[in-house]
Amino acid sequence: MSIIKDVQSGKKPLKRAYVAIFLWFTGRAIQAAAKVDREVKKEFEKLPENFTFSLGCLPDGPWMVVGREKGVVKYLGGDSRGRPVQVRLAIKSLDAGFLILSFQESTTLATARNRLITDGEIPYALAIIRILDIVEVYLLPKLIASLAVKRYPSWWTPARKFGGRIGVYTRTLLGI
Amino acid sequence: MLLPDYYEFCCRVKIVAGHDALEKIPDLLIERGAKKPLVITDKGVAGAGLTDIVSRAIGDRVDAGLIADDVPPDSDLRVVNRLARLYRDNACDAIIAVGGGSVMDTAKGINIVVSENAEDLMAFSGVGALKRPLKPLIAIPTTAGTGSEVTQVAVIKDHEKHLKMAFGSYFLLPDIAILDSRMTLTMPPFITAMTGMDAMSHAVEAYYCLQKNPLSDAHSLAAVGMIYRYLPLAVKNPEDRDSRLAMAVAACLAGIAFSNSMVGLVHNLGHATGSVCGVPHGLCMAILLPYGLEYNLHKRANVMAELLLPIAGEQVYLATPPEQRAQKVVSLIRGLNENLHAITGGRHARCLQEIKDREGKPSVPRDILPQIASAALLDGASIYNPEDTDYEDNRMVLEAAWEGKPLDRTRVKKG
Numbered sequence: 143m144s145i146i147k148d149v150q151s152g153k154k155p156l157k158r159a160y161v162a163i164f165l166w167f168t169g170r171a172i173q174a175a176a177k178v179d180r181e182v183k184k185e186f187e188k189l190p191e192n193f194t195f196s197l198g199c200l201p202d203g204p205w206m207v208v209g210r211e212k213g214v215v216k217y218l219g220g221d222s223r224g225r226p227v228q229v230r231l232a233i234k235s236l237d238a239g240f241l242i243l244s245f246q247e248s249t250t251l252a253t254a255r256n257r258l259i260t261d262g263e264i265p266y267a268l269a270i271i272r273i274l275d276i277v278e279v280y281l282l283p284k285l286i287a288s289l290a291v292k293r294y295p296s297w298w299t300p301a302r303k304f305g306g307r308i309g310v311y312t313r314t315l316l317g318i
Numbered sequence: 319m320l321l322p323d324y325y326e327f328c329c330r331v332k333i334v335a336g337h338d339a340l341e342k343i344p345d346l347l348i349e350r351g352a353k354k355p356l357v358i359t360d361k362g363v364a365g366a367g368l369t370d371i372v373s374r375a376i377g378d379r380v381d382a383g384l385i386a387d388d389v390p391p392d393s394d395l396r397v398v399n400r401l402a403r404l405y406r407d408n409a410c411d412a413i414i415a416v417g418g419g420s421v422m423d424t425a426k427g428i429n430i431v432v433s434e435n436a437e438d439l440m441a442f443s444g445v446g447a448l449k450r451p452l453k454p455l456i457a458i459p460t461t462a463g464t465g466s467e468v469t470q471v472a473v474i475k476d477h478e479k480h481l482k483m484a485f486g487s488y489f490l491l492p493d494i495a496i497l498d499s500r501m502t503l504t505m506p507p508f509i510t511a512m513t514g515m516d517a518m519s520h521a522v523e524a525y526y527c528l529q530k531n532p533l534s535d536a537h538s539l540a541a542v543g544m545i546y547r548y549l550p551l552a553v554k555n556p557e558d559r560d561s562r563l564a565m566a567v568a569a570c571l572a573g574i575a576f577s578n579s580m581v582g583l584v585h586n587l588g589h590a591t592g593s594v595c596g597v598p599h600g601l602c603m604a605i606l607l608p609y610g611l612e613y614n615l616h617k618r619a620n621v622m623a624e625l626l627l628p629i630a631g632e633q634v635y636l637a638t639p640p641e642q643r644a645q646k647v648v649s650l651i652r653g654l655n656e657n658l659h660a661i662t663g664g665r666h667a668r669c670l671q672e673i674k675d676r677e678g679k680p681s682v683p684r685d686i687l688p689q690i691a692s693a694a695l696l697d698g699a700s701i702y703n704p705e706d707t708d709y710e711d712n713r714m715v716l717e718a719a720w721e722g723k724p725l726d727r728t729r730v731k732k733g
Contacts, residue, residue, distance in 0.1 A: 250528060250701075251528070253528070253702075254325075254529040255322065256324075256325075259445070261444065264697075265695075268695065268697075268701070275706075288733060291706070292733075293705060293731065293733035296732075296733060297731060
């Protein structure tokens with residue numbers, strides 16, 4: 143008779159739901175920003191054809207998968223569906239994911255605190271981080287975005303900031 | 319001092335330092351059950367007679383007669399596999415690495431292959447792929463700069479497939495680092511200067527970059543003070559054993575600091591300059607260090623100010639108004655470069671335009687700076703830099719470092 147019982151961690155449904163919704167929205171926003179923002183477009187163009195990356199929480203998600211197909215950037219949902227993933231940005235736990243994605247801890251600080259694991263080529267991972275930073279600036283008000291990114295781009299022209307924001311939000315909500 | 323809510327720190331290397339530390343090797347090997355180490359090094363180190371010093375110090379209590387001295391300047395997968403075969407064929411049971419970064423990386427690669435009985439080194443690339451301790455590895459650095467005797471990473475190149483494999487694991491930390499003044503006594507002054515400034519850049523960047531923590535800080539502060547005091551002495555009097563030993567220890571301290579708190583813009587731009595122009599890493603570090611400080615000053619002035627105490631001492635520290643201390647640190651590090659330039663008869667370059675190749679031609683022509691600025695975007699060191707960087711920022715810093723003029727800090731983009 144076994145006297146050792148497996149200890150299951152709590153499911154944390156609210157945190158899981160928050161992180162899942164955030165990743166779903168961000169994935170769609172990346173797809174949108176790749177059409178709206180010249181810098182994001184340029185970053186993706188430098189990545190190989192069929193490049194795919196994922197961002198999510200260990201050990202069992204949720205995840206966001208974004209890939210490039212025939213030059214078009216697409217949000218592929220929460221599962222890579224057998225597609226090879228070149229870069230995986232894994233947050234060590236759901237709790238850490240919640241801290242980062244609710245902006246209680248900046249991405250930079252999370253990296254410094256060893257909460258993120260990068261699996262894949264560093265130059266590609268750096269490009270993804272730059273893309274994520276731009277997308278966060280579009281999605282979030284300055285006060286919150288300043289917590290998420292290392293440097294808020296206050297030098298962006300109003301046309302880029304506000305025009306881009308409208309474009310990204312519209313496309314994200316419509317999924318186009 | 320900043321107190322982070324969470325951090326990780328690890329250095330499980332036994333460090334043996336002294337003017338006769340090499341003589342301790344037989345005891346250290348026997349303690350670990352090893353009797354037949356494979357000694358690996360490169361032609362330069364062997365040619366300078368350093369492996370002979372190691373062999374004489376080891377004596378005949380252990381069989382250290384098998385010496386492979388053909389490690390290339392760039393670690394190479396074929397060499398790793400060949401030397402791993404040599405290790406197995408001769409039933410070796412430990413590795414002694416005598417040399418700089420490439421020798422250390424090669425030794426770590428061999429250790430993975432022989433310890434894991436691996437056919438494909440690639441299977442162990444990345445972070446965390448190693449799950450158990452490897453064979454005993456003794457690292458004997460022959461420069462005082464890289465700190466690779468206490469780092470947990472290795473980079474091995476597959477020149478046939480044009481691949482660069484990076485390995486990261488606590489199991490890659492050498493078991494023992496031997497810091498012996500005899501290993502650096504013959505190092506020429508200008509190499510002493512640039513490798514010493516490499517160590518300074520590790521210590522300083524570790525102190526102000528994002529992953530700093532109280533434990534890495536302690537190592538940084540000790541290293542900064544020792545380097546500032548002893549580097550000019552070692553460059554001026556290469557045979558001064560005390561300054562040589564002090565520099566070896568300082569480089570080791572700086573290595574422990576940066577492998578636990580990482581580095582930033584200085585290494586970011588330095589790696590890119592090195593890969594685009596093939597200039598020595600230490601020289602890039604020496605030149606770029608004041609610029610890294612200036613670029614990040616608006617975010618880290620208080621932290622940088624603390625470096626003034628180990629650099630200049632209590633009297634200068636107290637006499638300098640708090641708001642001027644960080645800037646004073648920048649000036650003193652620039653002054654150290656000027657001093658090294660003078661002592662080495664101008665061989666220690668102060669700006670990128672002063673770096674010359676063997677024929678005396680400029681190694682970093684100004685029109686190559688855009689290429690360096692782009693290459694820097696592919697280097698991971700930028701992650702830990704306090705301020706964000708983009709292509710224009712890289713270009714601005716490189717232009718100033720090329721000219722040798724202080725950075726115009728009003729041009730640094732702030733969020």
